[in-house]
Amino acid sequence: MNAxxxxxxxxxxxxxxxxxxxFSGLYQLLLLRDKLGLxxxxxxxxQGVGGTWYWNRYPGARCDxxxxxxxxxxxxxxxxxxxxxxxxxxxxxxxxxxxxxxxRFDLRSDIVLGTKVQSAHxxxxxxxxxxxxxxxxxxxxxxxxxxVGCLSSANIPTISGLDSFSGQWFHTGEWPHEGVxxxxxxxxxxxxxxxxxxxxxxxxxxxxxLTVFQRTANYSIPARNMPLDDAFKRxxxxxxxxxxxxxxxxxxxxxFRLSERLAFDFSEAERNQIYEEAWLxxxxxxxxxxxxxxxxxxxxxxxxxxxxxxIRQTVTDHVKAEQLSDIDHPFAAKRPxxxxxxFETFNLTHVDLVNLRETPIESITPRGIKTSTTEFxxxxxxFATGFDAMTGSLLKMDIQGRHGVSLQKTWQAGPLNYLGxxxxxxxxxxTITGPGSPSVLCNMPPAIEHHVEWITNCIEHLQKNKMDSxxxxxxxxxxxxxxxxAAANETLLPQAKHSWYLGANVPGKPRVFMPYPGGFLRYRTxxxxxxxxxxxxxxxxxx
Ligand code: NA7
Numbered sequence: 001m002n003a004x005x006x007x008x009x010x011x012x013x014x015x016x017x018x019x020x021x022x023f024s025g026l027y028q029l030l031l032l033r034d035k036l037g038l039x040x041x042x043x044x045x046x047q048g049v050g051g052t053w054y055w056n057r058y059p060g061a062r063c064d065x066x067x068x069x070x071x072x073x074x075x076x077x078x079x080x081x082x083x084x085x086x087x088x089x090x091x092x093x094x095x096x097x098x099x100x101x102x103x104r105f106d107l108r109s110d111i112v113l114g115t116k117v118q119s120a121h122x123x124x125x126x127x128x129x130x131x132x133x134x135x136x137x138x139x140x141x142x143x144x145x146x147x148v149g150c151l152s153s154a155n156i157p158t159i160s161g162l163d164s165f166s167g168q169w170f171h172t173g174e175w176p177h178e179g180v181x182x183x184x185x186x187x188x189x190x191x192x193x194x195x196x197x198x199x200x201x202x203x204x205x206x207x208x209x210l211t212v213f214q215r216t217a218n219y220s221i222p223a224r225n226m227p228l229d230d231a232f233k234r235x236x237x238x239x240x241x242x243x244x245x246x247x248x249x250x251x252x253x254x255x256f257r258l259s260e261r262l263a264f265d266f267s268e269a270e271r272n273q274i275y276e277e278a279w280l281x282x283x284x285x286x287x288x289x290x291x292x293x294x295x296x297x298x299x300x301x302x303x304x305x306x307x308x309x310x311i312r313q314t315v316t317d318h319v320k321a322e323q324l325s326d327i328d329h330p331f332a333a334k335r336p337x338x339x340x341x342x343f344e345t346f347n348l349t350h351v352d353l354v355n356l357r358e359t360p361i362e363s364i365t366p367r368g369i370k371t372s373t374t375e376f377x378x379x380x381x382x383f384a385t386g387f388d389a390m391t392g393s394l395l396k397m398d399i400q401g402r403h404g405v406s407l408q409k410t411w412q413a414g415p416l417n418y419l420g421x422x423x424x425x426x427x428x429x430x431t432i433t434g435p436g437s438p439s440v441l442c443n444m445p446p447a448i449e450h451h452v453e454w455i456t457n458c459i460e461h462l463q464k465n466k467m468d469s470x471x472x473x474x475x476x477x478x479x480x481x482x483x484x485x486a487a488a489n490e491t492l493l494p495q496a497k498h499s500w501y502l503g504a505n506v507p508g509k510p511r512v513f514m515p516y517p518g519g520f521l522r523y524r525t526x527x528x529x530x531x532x533x534x535x536x537x538x539x540x541x542x543x
Contacts, residue, residue, distance in 0.1 A: 016143040016459075017131055018042045019117050019397070022051015024147035024432040024448045026098065027072060030105050031456040032143075036463070042107075042147075043133060045116035049102045052149045053094045056195075057179075058172035058382070060202035061091035064194065064284060064338050065443040067228070068236035069255040071097070073244045074449055078104065080237055087283075088225050088338075112137075119398035120144050122427065127469065129428065142468075143459060144429045146394055150440045150515075153392030155385050155506055157190070161364040169381040172199060182206040186377055188369055190361075191384035192218050194337040199384055201341040204351050211376050212346075213369065215356040216498055217327045219307045223338040224282025248450070251519040253442035256285050263290040263299035275306040287332045294491045300330040307331060314343040323355045333496035335440070389500040390435040390514045391415050401426035414503075414512030418472030418480045418537055419527055421451065427471040430455045435514040436484055438523045440501070447520065454527055458535070468542050476537025481512070488513035 015038035018025045025042045026049065032038045046054045063070050067084035082097060089097070102108050116134040122144075123130055129144035154173040162169065170180060172195045187207040189196055192214045204210045236243065243255045250257050263271060271290075278286040292299045308325040315321035324343060345351055359371040368378035388395075391411060399407040402425050410416055410425055417423050420437025421430055432451045433439035439447055462470060488494050493501060494513055503509035516523055530536050 011130065011138040011140040012041065014039045014041055014139060014141040016040045016145060017120075017129065017139050017141040018145045018147050019120075020044055020051055020147035020149060021046070021049040021102075021111050021113070022053065022147065022149055023072075023098065023445055024149070024452060025051065025111075026101055026105075026107055027074070027449065027452045028145055028147055028432065028455065029107055029110055031452060032459070033110060034105075035456060036460055038143075038459075040110055041139065042111045043115045043117055043131075043139075044111065044113055045134075047114055048095075048099070049108075049111060049113075050095045050098045051147075052152055052173075053091055053098060055152065055175070056173055057091055057175040057177065058170075058195065058199050058384070059180075059182075059206075060198040060200075060340070061172075061175075061195075062086075062088045062198065062225070063094060064088065064223070065445075066255065066283065067093075068232075069243060069247060069443050070094070070445055072101065072445060072449065073240065073247075074453075076240065079240050083233060084228060086225055086227055088223055117397050119400070120429075121398075121400040121404070122402060122429070124402060127427070142428060145432065145455065146430070146434070147432045148393040150390045150433055150444075151387040153388040153396060155388050155392075156383055157385050158507075159361055159364050161370075164366050165364050165368075165381065166366045167368070167379045167381065169383065171383045171385070172196075173387060180380065182380060184208050185379040186368075187211070187380045187382065188213060188376060188378040189382045189384055190369075191386065192216070193384065193386050194335060195386070196384035197337040197339045197342045199382065200351075201339070201345045203382065204345045204348055208350065210351045211354055211369075211378070212351065213354045213356055213361065213371075214323065216329075217324055218334070218337060219304070219327055219331050220337040220339040220342050221284070221286040221307070222279065222282045223340050224280075225340055244446075247443065247446045248524065249521050251521065252284075253438070253444075253446040253520045254284060254288075255443075256288055258288045259291055261290050262292050263296070263302050268302075271302055272306060275303065279306075279310065283338055284336065287336055294330075294332055294493065297330065297492060300332075300492055304331040311343055315346050317346065320346045320353050323353055329496035329499070330492040333492050333494075334499045334501070386500055386505055388506045388509070389503070390440070391503070391509075392506070394431065394434070399426070399429070401429070412510070414481070414510040415514060416477050416481055418477040419523075419530070420516060421454065421527075422470070422472035422477075422538070424472045424474045424477045427469045430458075436480060436516055438516045438518075438520050441515045441517055442520050450520075450524055450527075454531075457531070461531075461535075462540070466542065467540050469540070470535065471539045473537055473539050480537075483518075484516045485513050487516060487518035491517055493517055 021044035032040045067089040119132045131139040154171045186209045188211045190213040278289045311325040312321045359373045368376045415435035417436035420434040
């Protein structure tokens with residue numbers, strides 16, 4: 001006779017469960033608990049708070065947003081007491097900041113670490129979310145809020161033979177806490193996105209030999225990182241209201257505005273002078289040089305040519321320079337990296353470049369990486385191969401809405417959603433910076449603050465009006481996905497065929513443009529209008 005099944009532990013009953021203890025989850029906990037007085041727990045698989053900044057500890061990991069903008073703006077006190085040390089914050093500093101936030105707002109008592117959510121099922125009868133975890137503890141909550149980040153599900157390529165490799169290998173997004181010692185080692189880095197471009201110069205400083213395996217050449221702008229002096233720190237604090245205003249009323253939620261200039265309103269010499277100044281200034285602001293860089297192919301070409309020339313001027317080896325500047329997509333159609341000495345690194349005699357477009361990887365052998373022509377002997381392989389972005393972390397959980405319909409099924413043809421906040425068929429589930437919202441096209445903290453505040457106001461509205469549930473309608477969701485894709489088609493963004501914005505970096509993933517590219521201001525305005533129309537497109541009701 002079979003033994004009776006083990007009785008599950010009794011569920012913890014809550015108003016809300018939040019998954020993820022990064023920027024989104026911490027602020028969502030604070031608002032739901034302290035503003036609305038709800039019972040809330042945040043669950044996170046990690047052993048510490050920080051979300052993406054807990055896991056991404058690879059050499060050179062830093063944020064491409066400027067530090068004074070990569071912060072919460074909801075608390076003046078917090079803004080005033082925190083000191084950023086560099087123009088772009090390094091991973092350890094961001095992690096310290098988020099730990100400080102957790103302590104300062106006394107959040108830890110409601111964060112359950114080391115707990116991975118395995119499933120979240122909506123109960124058609126009791127109208128609650130039932131959550132199971134890998135610790136065996138279960139939860140039941142009225143609201144289920146995902147704060148899992150857009151870039152947290154590592155994309156490890158399935159290359160045959162990886163198991164046979166006798167050296168060490170790592171994915172940058174799951175980096176060991178004790179670090180990796182590259183001294184005296186032959187290292188291979190696969191991937192030249194933002195992560196590879198940050199890591200390659202730092203790994204090159206330590207490794208005996210570095211081979212970079214490039215599939216798609218990339219544009220990159222010098223970051224011009226530097227320590228922040230007291231005058232700037234004071235200026236950023238004294239002008240916090242101004243920065244907040246700029247970040248919340250522009251396209252990308254960065255602390256600068258897109259220029260009103262059009263590229264062809266200037267002579268070639270004048271245009272190149274504008275690019276030169278932006279190049280010297282450094283950072284993501286380069287793409288704001290002209291208003292039409294992402295709309296007009298010819299305008300974009302002027303920026304692309306400027307950067308290609310810079311690459312050719314920087315890299316002394318003619319063959320490497322050609323391979324690094326042979327870029328197949330418009331500038332900024334993929335997330336444009338910024339760097340600290342990336343192209344210069346290829347002038348070092350112990351750094352080689354392998355062009356995978358000419359000689360693709362065939363397998364991984366016990367000794368290293370074998371391309372169609374050569375076997376490269378390696379001690380360490382670093383996969384800087386990115387993420388199953390925007391949907392990966394959500395689909396990894398077994399989420400089921402009404403009538404047991406899974407999120408996998410609902411998203412078979414791409415992430416159906418309304419405003420990137422809800423999915424039809426999943427009542428009282430909210431996705432912070434979910435697919436369909438501007439998210440990764442923005443400086444993330446303002447995008448996160450907006451979503452967290454919107455969700456909090458929505459739940460407050462339900463409670464005040466004695467409503468029990470909110471759910472995106474199918475019709476509004478289909479229209480929204482069409483709106484997102486129409487907005488993408490107004491730009492050059494879909495022309496980057498291998499972009500993770502389109503899901504094209506993960507084999508088998510449906511190709512749908514995922515982040516909303518119509519700009520942060522337009523998006524915020526749309527969200528506000530929908531609320532003012534009584535949550536148009538949502539089904540709000542008492543159950
Ligand atoms: P990205 O931007 O997705 O870059 C991943 C890189 O890895 C990119 O160069 C890819 O080439 C390459 N890649 C991926 N799979 C393979 C395989 N199988 N073989 C060879 N090369 C491969 O990820 P990042 O981590 O750099 O950046 C993600 C975001 O994090 C970034 O945009 C910031 O917002 C923070 P491909 O271009 O696909 O040909």
